[in-house]
Amino acid sequence: MNSKRTTVGTASIALALLAAFGLSACSSSDADTAVASEALEPAADAQTLAGACPENVVVQLQWQPQSDMGALFEMLGPGYTVDTDDKSVSGTLVAGGKDTGVDLTLRAGGPAIGFQSVSSQMYVDDSITLGLIHGDQVIAASASQPVMAVTPLLKYSPAIVMWDPASHPDWKSVADIGKTDASVVVSKEQLFPQWLVAKGLLKQSQLDTSYDGAPSRFVGDPTIAQQGFANSEPYTYENETPAWDKPVSFDLLKDSGFDIYASNVSVRADKVESLSSCLTKLVPIIQQASADYITDPAAANSAIVDVVSQDISFSPYTEGEAAFSAQMLKDEGLIANEADGSVGTYDMARVTRNVADLTPVLVAGGAAIPDSLTAEQIYTNKFTNPSIGIR
Template sequence: MSQPTSLSRRLTARTVAVGALAATVFAVAGCAGSEPAPASTSTSSAAAAEKGGPLDLASVCPATVVMQQDWQPESEHGAMYNLVGEGYTVDTDKKTVTGPLVVDGTDTGVKIEVRSGGPAVNFQPVPALMYLDTDILIGAVNTDAAIVADADQPTVAVTSQLTYSPQILMWDPESHDGAETIEEAAADGDPIVTSGDVIPNLLLSQGIITESQIDTSYEGTPQRFVSDPKILQQGFATAEPYIYENEIAQWGKPVGYQLLSDLGYSIYPEPLAVRKADVTDQADCLKKLVPIMQQSQIDFLDAPEHGNAVILDLVEQYDTGWTYSEGVAEFSVAQQKDLGIVVNDEASGVFGQFDPDRIASIVSEFTPFLVTAGSISEDAAAAIDPESLYTNEFIDASIKMD
């Protein structure tokens, strides 16, 4: 069965183990150290939240608020890691970090635990993890992943973090006559190399590419792109342009790219979701926690130093072969802002709120691709109610980006 795009989200140059890269002529700079650093053991010095106030989570939330990410630590996940306060501890076996949940210097009275995804969980989808372990309250679940899981492991998105997907197709400008768009770069019929067929099928449906251009053999390494610069290859606007220019010595120059969201790749990337039952069962917690998550994303982009420091520390301590440098972290933050990847909801002007029309459009447009890919049956697809995939019930409408 072909994987939906969400399940192959981080098949990029960053995912290659250091040893695998060392075995080739292609080297990526900024590798994590080979020995894990000791876990932090200091205690939080943050001031306690006012009892009963909006930042007091102790009486309404679990003692440890567990959040599951879909990949290893990176700045696209900054809102979660930004809340991990001083005195955190790291489990280098389970790839988790636990510490006081701190909001702008205020201790909320509970702990936060952020769990790494991808190889740390044997690449299991986040909805499956959430139903296997009910300690997980919040999971990062792409809209297409929520569609796939809806029949057996339904999740409800409670706030977005990234507003638009950072997914791109990238190309060598010199090999494509200075092309500035995917359509221009693909016009000569060169291969479109991806790790799944949702993206190429989207482009095929728009007449931008032909079926003969689809190549789903991408394995996340830079070798083919460097040796065959005529191809177009998937990536992320928040990473690959920086990595290829600055950290792959055999390339060392800019790449051309375009956001797939410009061409209808409209899924919400990694919105924060809960199990369907928890919309009711954890409502008191979510009323306070969701606005905190809305604001944390804004705060992280305004002042990313703490969140990125936690991320980079975890990458080093986890020592999985995942390479993530300070340069990439800073580039990611800049791109999230400069490219409009993180913005207010266009329909309401509220940050983190979901647009009902956009959700309905995602279901109607992407479900056929997921059926074609074998990720969901036709019967399950027909039964999906777009309104069941999200709720704006807990959104604080006063929270907006400047």
């Protein structure tokens, strides 16, 4: 690995273990390996991934580490390392804290990959095993870079349209905004604004596609509406944006009918067969990690905050935001917990509706979605275990 890798772990524990086992002096990374191998109990046969999965399971994230990826950080064992060149974190892939026999690497997306889509990156870089892809992008990818979504981390997207309640005390929903001429500031690569226009909830003339993620526009002109995420901006604007420092109001897009599954763990369509034996074992581990994160997110959140803190190119991510995010995802029912209690399974009737609903909007935007596309071609419950969940 490169020279900028930063080792995370407890040096004092490492030294104690080295002394206890009479091991010779070694580098810090060697010490971490020794700690991990001595400290972690092997997983049960059903959760042993060695021989079924790649030696290093590489997951391409859609953004920098944050709490809506919590399940993946539940699977990251102790002694992990942060690589600031590769914008990644690597460690032992664990199931319930036990060693599965393979490693896990989580790579940041967004600016870390030049804002390419995750599906594009998966087709460019053959070392990537899995990618996190939102539901609308799973459909969009079917045009030229098809993927199969095998389990969702989020039942619904946390995407919102937000506004200043003092400027617009009468707004309660996106539909209310659409009854006015107020500007709605969004980023140009998003699908949902055009979907809202197609559904008659907003007017095309209201869309301003200049959103760059910074709060300055909203702070400077509180008469606008703006895109955001329920598990982020409501907290950061009130607690970490001194120029604003007060609550915002918002409407979840799912409540307007944009009810896609989000953060879908996906595999390239042409790799489903070759990775089948891996996915059969790995997907239930991911499901259980989601259930564990819903139940107690503290340890995974701590790892996320720690990883982000070690790379100055990442936007700061505080313990407060991580805790708020996890609670918001749970309280709003956004974590992938289905009505039957299962975690990380798909309601195929819902994804069928999503495909039918979003395909015309994507095609109108120039995407060459196959006319014959079905939900079963891009989503599957083949590898999930419906008995895993919060009951």
